[in-house]
Amino acid sequence: MTGSRDPDLARRKLTDAALVLPVAGAFLLMPPFIRVFVTDGTVAGIPVVVVYLFTVWFALIGLAGWLAAPLRRTMQTDIPPVADPEASDADRPEA
Amino acid sequence: MLSADLLLFVCLSYVALLFVVAFVVDRRAQRDRIGWLQSPLVYTLSISIYCTSWTFYGAVGSAARSGLEFATIYLGPTLVFVGWWWLLRKLVRIGRLHRITSIADLISSRFGKSPTLAVFVTLIAVIATTPYIALQLQSVTASFRVIIGDADGAGPNDAVTGFWVAAGMALFTILFGTRNVTANERHHGVVAAIALEALVKLFAFVAVGLFAIYGIAGGIPEVFADAPPDFLHSDDMFSSRWVALTFLSATAIICLPRQFQVTVVENVDEKHLATASWLFPLYLVLLSIFVLPIAIAGLASMPAGSNPDMFVLTLPLSAGQEGLAAFAFIGGFSSATSMVIVAAIALSTMVSNHIVMPVALKVSQSDYYTSGDVRRLLLASRRISIAVILMLGFIYFRLTGGSEGLAAIGLIAFAGIAQVLPGALGGVMWRGATRYGALAGLVAGSAAWAYMLFLPSFQAEYPAVAALVESGPWGLAALRPEAFLGLTVDDPLVHALFWSLSVNTALFVFVSLMTRPTPLERLQGALFIDVFRMRPGESPRVLHRTAPVEDLFVLAQRILGAEPARLLFEDIARAQGLRSGLPVADDSFVSRLERELAGTIGAASAHAMVSQVAGGGTISLSELMNIADETAQILEYSQQLTEKSAELESTARQLRDANTKLQKLSAQKDDFLSQVSHELRTPMTSIRSFSEILLETPDVRSEQAQRFLSIINAECLRLTGLLDEILDLSFLESGKVNWTLAPVDVGAALDRALSSISVLAEKDGVAIHVDERTGGTTVMADFGRLTQVFLNILNNSVKYNTSEAPRIDVTSVLRDGEYVLTIADNGPGIPAAHQETIFSKFGRVGARQDVSGSGLGLAISREILRQFNGDVELVADAGPGATFEIRLPVA
Numbered sequence: 001m002t003g004s005r006d007p008d009l010a011r012r013k014l015t016d017a018a019l020v021l022p023v024a025g026a027f028l029l030m031p032p033f034i035r036v037f038v039t040d041g042t043v044a045g046i047p048v049v050v051v052y053l054f055t056v057w058f059a060l061i062g063l064a065g066w067l068a069a070p071l072r073r074t075m076q077t078d079i080p081p082v083a084d085p086e087a088s089d090a091d092r093p094e095a
Numbered sequence: 096m097l098s099a100d101l102l103l104f105v106c107l108s109y110v111a112l113l114f115v116v117a118f119v120v121d122r123r124a125q126r127d128r129i130g131w132l133q134s135p136l137v138y139t140l141s142i143s144i145y146c147t148s149w150t151f152y153g154a155v156g157s158a159a160r161s162g163l164e165f166a167t168i169y170l171g172p173t174l175v176f177v178g179w180w181w182l183l184r185k186l187v188r189i190g191r192l193h194r195i196t197s198i199a200d201l202i203s204s205r206f207g208k209s210p211t212l213a214v215f216v217t218l219i220a221v222i223a224t225t226p227y228i229a230l231q232l233q234s235v236t237a238s239f240r241v242i243i244g245d246a247d248g249a250g251p252n253d254a255v256t257g258f259w260v261a262a263g264m265a266l267f268t269i270l271f272g273t274r275n276v277t278a279n280e281r282h283h284g285v286v287a288a289i290a291l292e293a294l295v296k297l298f299a300f301v302a303v304g305l306f307a308i309y310g311i312a313g314g315i316p317e318v319f320a321d322a323p324p325d326f327l328h329s330d331d332m333f334s335s336r337w338v339a340l341t342f343l344s345a346t347a348i349i350c351l352p353r354q355f356q357v358t359v360v361e362n363v364d365e366k367h368l369a370t371a372s373w374l375f376p377l378y379l380v381l382l383s384i385f386v387l388p389i390a391i392a393g394l395a396s397m398p399a400g401s402n403p404d405m406f407v408l409t410l411p412l413s414a415g416q417e418g419l420a421a422f423a424f425i426g427g428f429s430s431a432t433s434m435v436i437v438a439a440i441a442l443s444t445m446v447s448n449h450i451v452m453p454v455a456l457k458v459s460q461s462d463y464y465t466s467g468d469v470r471r472l473l474l475a476s477r478r479i480s481i482a483v484i485l486m487l488g489f490i491y492f493r494l495t496g497g498s499e500g501l502a503a504i505g506l507i508a509f510a511g512i513a514q515v516l517p518g519a520l521g522g523v524m525w526r527g528a529t530r531y532g533a534l535a536g537l538v539a540g541s542a543a544w545a546y547m548l549f550l551p552s553f554q555a556e557y558p559a560v561a562a563l564v565e566s567g568p569w570g571l572a573a574l575r576p577e578a579f580l581g582l583t584v585d586d587p588l589v590h591a592l593f594w595s596l597s598v599n600t601a602l603f604v605f606v607s608l609m610t611r612p613t614p615l616e617r618l619q620g621a622l623f624i625d626v627f628r629m630r631p632g633e634s635p636r637v638l639h640r641t642a643p644v645e646d647l648f649v650l651a652q653r654i655l656g657a658e659p660a661r662l663l664f665e666d667i668a669r670a671q672g673l674r675s676g677l678p679v680a681d682d683s684f685v686s687r688l689e690r691e692l693a694g695t696i697g698a699a700s701a702h703a704m705v706s707q708v709a710g711g712g713t714i715s716l717s718e719l720m721n722i723a724d725e726t727a728q729i730l731e732y733s734q735q736l737t738e739k740s741a742e743l744e745s746t747a748r749q750l751r752d753a754n755t756k757l758q759k760l761s762a763q764k765d766d767f768l769s770q771v772s773h774e775l776r777t778p779m780t781s782i783r784s785f786s787e788i789l790l791e792t793p794d795v796r797s798e799q800a801q802r803f804l805s806i807i808n809a810e811c812l813r814l815t816g817l818l819d820e821i822l823d824l825s826f827l828e829s830g831k832v833n834w835t836l837a838p839v840d841v842g843a844a845l846d847r848a849l850s851s852i853s854v855l856a857e858k859d860g861v862a863i864h865v866d867e868r869t870g871g872t873t874v875m876a877d878f879g880r881l882t883q884v885f886l887n888i889l890n891n892s893v894k895y896n897t898s899e900a901p902r903i904d905v906t907s908v909l910r911d912g913e914y915v916l917t918i919a920d921n922g923p924g925i926p927a928a929h930q931e932t933i934f935s936k937f938g939r940v941g942a943r944q945d946v947s948g949s950g951l952g953l954a955i956s957r958e959i960l961r962q963f964n965g966d967v968e969l970v971a972d973a974g975p976g977a978t979f980e981i982r983l984p985v986a
Contacts, residue, residue: 015180022178029170030341031333038329045316049329050387053166057173057380064177065373071180072369 011074018067025060029053099243102421109425110263113432116291117271117284124283132283132290133363135370140293141286141357142371143378145172145348147227147434148234149505150382151296151427152404158390159403162327167337168505169383171344173376179368182349183358185523187368188626190359194694197445198355198515204698205522205623206530207616213449213699215534216515219541220352220445221484222549223511224438228488229495230504231431232257234404241405242412242424257492264435265485269478272440285436286361292429297381299426303407304385306419307392311410318388321395339589343506346513353434356441435485443480448697451476456703469654473696495556507548510592514540517596517603523623525607530616532607540599547576547591642709644680647688650708654692654701663691685709767936774817774950778810820951824936827958834962836875838986841914842868844878845907848885852893861893861901869907872914874983876963884956888918888967888979891952896922896976904974913965914983922976930969 027033037052044051120132131137150168157165175183186201195201199220203213236256271284312318348354362368393406401409407427411419455472517540518533554561567575577587584590612620651660667687668678678684685705692701785803789795795803849863856863874881892903898921906917925933936954953967960967965983 018180019178022174022181025174025177026341029174030338034333038333042316042319045319047319047327047329049327050163050319053163054380054384057170057376057383060173060177061373061376061380064376068369068372072366075184075366075369 014067014070014074018071021060021063021067025056028056102239102243102424105421105425106428109428110267113288113291114267114270117267117288120287121271121274121284132287135364135367136374137286137290138357138362138364138367139371139374139378140290141361141437142354142375143293143297144289144353144357144433144437145351146293146296146379146382146430147505148231148238148427148431149227151300151430152234152238152407153505154383154386155390155393155406156402156404158386159394159406161332163329163332163387164337164340165386166383167340168344169379171341171346172348173379174341175345175348176372176375179372182520182523183368183372184365185626186349186359187362187365189523189623191362191365192626193622193698194690196360196448196694196697197441198350198352198519199445199449200693200697200699201355201359202515202518202522202533203449204693205616205619206518206528206533207613207619208698208702209530209534210449210453210699210703212518212530212534212537213445213697214453215537215541216518217442217445217449219511219514219537221442221487222541222545223508224352224442225484225487225491226495226504226552227508228435228438228485229492230508231435232261232488232492235260235428235431238405238408238424238427241402241408242420244412254493257489260432261485261489264432264439265482267432268436268439268443268481268485272436272481273443273474273477282361282440285440289433289437292433293378296426296430296433297378299422299429300382300407301385302419303411303423303426304389306414306416307385307389307410310414310416311392311396312388315388318391322391323394326391326394335584335589336586339586339592340506343509343513343588343592346516347509350512350515350519351509352441352445352512353438356437356444360441435488439481439484442484443477446480446484447473447476448700451480452696452700453703456700469696470656495553503552506588507552510548510588510595511541511544513592514544514595514599517600521603521607522620523626526620526624527607527612528603528620529607529610529612531610532603532605535606536599536601536603539602540595543595543598544591547579547594548587551576551587639682640685640706640709641680641682642685644677646708647680647685647705648677650704651688651692654695654704663688680709770936770950771821775814778814778817782807782810782814817951820955824951824955824958827955827962834877834880836877836963838873839876839878839881841872841874841876841881841907841916841983842870844876844881845885845905845916847882848889849905851882851886852889855890856893856903859893859896859901861896861903863889863903863905865905867906867908869909869914872907872909873986874914874963874965875986876983880959881963884959884967884981885916887952887956888981892918892920892922892977892979896920898922898976909985912985914985916981916983917970917978918981919974919978920976921974924976925969927971930971933969934967 034049034052037049039048041048124132154165154168157168189195190201193204195204197217199213199216202216203209206212236253239256240253267288268285271288272282274282274284308315308318312321348358358371389406389410390403393401393403393410397406397409397413407423408420411417411423452469452473455476514537517536518528521528522533550560551564554564564576566572572578573580577590578584579590579594582590582594584593648660648664651663654660655663664678667684668676671678671684673679689701689705692705695701696704785807789800789803849865853863889903889905893901896903900921902921904917904919906919908915908917934953934957936951957967960981960983963983965981967979967981970978970980
């Protein structure tokens with residue numbers, strides 16, 4: 001947030017990404033799209049659809065983990081200071 | 096096979112360990128030494144009570160029967176948690192700000208603190224959770240039976256095992272789950288025990304999974320090679336049921352009372368949600384990844400007809416791994432107990448707050464509103480509720496005992512609690528939602544659920560139910576529970592979910608549109624929906640009511656307890672800026688008190704009890720509009736922007752003014768410097784020229800030399816005088832002067848000045864007339880400086896008077912508490928254009944070099960007088976010549 005020239009824009013992009021993530025996950029894991037991977041093939045002995053399912057699953061977790069830290073910092077600015085006075089002081093946007 | 100005694104010993108030791116952990120942590124919590132318990136990791140682990148024994152045993156069974164389908168139960172929560180920014184964040188914020196105690200409380204509070212809604216949601220929750228608790232009891236008894244190798248029921252009675260498990264859990268929950276009455280306060284002991292259980296079940300399941308892969312199949316590819324043909328059912332897997340199940344599990348993670356309890360109610364820090372957003376899905380995926388290998392290994396290596404729900408236990412048992420089997424049993428036991436404990440806490444809070452409290456208030460109207468310890472009632476009702484809920488679970492378990500497929504019951508429970516979703520979601524997203532809409536949707540949706548899903552679940556035990564499912568009530572085929580209106584969906588669950596949620600949502604929306612929200616509903620709606628736009632701690636002052644503060648204190652004491660109530664009131668009094676005593680019972684205080692009480696007894700009961708003391712209060716419509724209206728909010732926002740920009744504009748203007756002033760001062764300074772140089776140059780020139788003559792002319796006559804030297808001396812004196820005056824002026828202007836003003840007889844100072852000037856006046860033939868004099872007037876001044884000022888102005892009048900019969904009139908009067916001295920001459924006067932410049936430095940009129948003097952006199956005089964809080968001015972057109980007026984405040 002601090003490194004960007006436009007913190008508002010960066011913040012909006014970040015929250016947009018957080019909102020897109022479950023939608024993308026639902027698209028990838030729901031029919032009809034997931035049927036693309038219903039084949040007889042295997043990857044290292046594992047059926048393709050199983051590999052696909054768990055790959056998307058782990059990718060969602062990875063992306064969520066990647067977004068969590070900056071989102072957490074974003075939260076600090078709008079959380080009531082009673083919750084954590086030290087943390088909210090540390091990340092006040094520069095005036 | 097393990098001996099029953101040994102297993103019982105292990106099991107009891109584990110339970111004892113849980114008791115000890117809970118006890119120790121509770122003790123430490125009392126001494127505030129539980130920092131690590133507030134960590135996001137523990138928060139995430141407590142959320143993982145989602146994985147019950149239904150996951151631990153049932154997921155494998157589901158995978159063995161229908162392949163990948165089990166994954167939907169964990170994909171839904173994964174999507175909800177990675178999308179936490181959408182909904183969970185809002186729920187947690189609302190829960191923390193409004194002290195929400197349960198999902199029933201959330202809905203009731205949103206819809207105008209309606210007690211009716213709270214009761215309905217509580218009933219649905221109890222009805223949907225009871226089978227779920229029964230399921231846990233069943234899994235514990237079944238797994239116990241499996242592990243001691245007692246398949247035919249010869250060993251200990253299921254009922255006995257089930258009863259003691261239920262009793263033990265009730266004891267644990269009552270001991271550690273009802274320590275405090277405030278729902279938002281964490282049950283530290285319980286949380287610690289649950290976190291431990293979460294780890295145990297994860298490790299146990301992963302251990303069994305690894306054993307299935309490497310101990311039995313011998314590697315990952317081999318596992319899948321062993322799979323029966325079409326094991327995954329992947330061709331018809333990704334259908335409406337896949338979507339419905341994912342949706343259902345996503346709903347469950349939000350609406351299940353126990354999930355709401357751990358995710359929202361017991362959240363201590365909103366930021367923990369950020370960690371849980373990926374850590375909880377990671378927990379789920381780690382469990383899920385081993386489900387397929389265990390299921391396949393079970394199907395491949397176990398004799399045909401073995402119960403796939405028990406593969407987690409039978410797989411290690413059949414391979415002779417008794418230790419692993421015992422560990423797996425403990426894992427399953429953990430997942431069952433942790434779910435039951437939290438579900439019992441959540442349900443007991445709902446039952447005691449939304450059913451027992453209102454009933455107690457109604458029954459003993461006069462008593463409970465005004466007296467009696469509410470805390471004792473609450474604790475007692477919670478403890479009894481816990482026992483009753485577990486008893487209900489046990490009875491359900493006995494009635495349906497041993498019904499097939501664990502997973503089916505879990506899904507039925509999910510679908511039941513999903514009926515809460517439209518109200519909850521609509522409540523925090525849609526302004527137009529009303530309590531009648533929520534109520535109508537809830538009632539219709541649950542009725543549909545009960546008829547289409549819950550009732551048919553009994554068809555195996557009751558032939559009458561089976562007949563009804565087969566041919567519809569009274570033989571009306573159109574009303575068949577699993578093919579309503581002839582709609583045939585392959586799957587009864589999808590069918591029931593479709594009908595119940597459609598009816599629910601449609602009625603919710605339709606009735607909301609047809610009814611008007613009460614003012615309190617609108618207020619609560621705005622507070623919930625715009626929770627991120629509210630500045631924390633600033634509750635809008637909408638509800639106007641007050642009460643004797645003593646009455647409120649008594650009320651708070653009865654609900655919160657004496658000490659917490661005292662602390663709360665002290666805190667509020669301090670916030671109101673009072674040193675001691677009770678706070679002032681204003682609107683915001685009453686609102687805050689109600690919120691605090693809601694954290695203990697729920698919003699509806701808190702509202703009822705506070706209203707009993709403070710009256711219902713009036714809601715100011717205009718203020719409600721202020722916060723309820725979206726446009727008003729935007730307006731307010733833009734108004735703030737306008738204010739900001741106006742502020743900026745005025746700052747800019749001030750800066751511009753300051754800059755102009757600075758430029759002017761800089762010009763004045765330049766002016767002053769050039770004038771000083773000019774003034775200094777004149778004497779310097781004459782000194783130089785006379786000294787040159789003396790140097791270059793060897794035989795100057797001595798009297799001529801004497802004359803030159805005296806000129807040089809005079810010019811030197813003039814220079815020194817000039818420099819002295821410049822120094823004096825800069826000293827005065829610097830503002831560093833700090834004379835101690837003393838009472839001075841202004842008449843005496845004038846006398847001294849007049850006597851000093853008289854010699855010069857006589858020489859120039861100027862007549863000084865002293866007309867009117869005030870006597871004995873004192874002003875606050877410095878005698879010497881005051882004399883200097885008078886002398887200065889008199890001197891000016893004498894010097895510049897070119898009249899033929901020069902004359903000066905000196906008059907002093909008292910006017911409006913001021914001493915006014917007028918010095919008027921009959922000289923040429925001062926042209927209008929110069930009337931103000933004469934007071935500036937070197938402000939001589941014209942370039943009269945013939946007059947001695949530095950041109951600083953008037954500037955110095957004015958500075959001095961201003962130090963005495965007086966002034967000197969030129970009176971315009973007062974006489975033929977110049978008229979100066981000196982004013983000084985009388986002491």
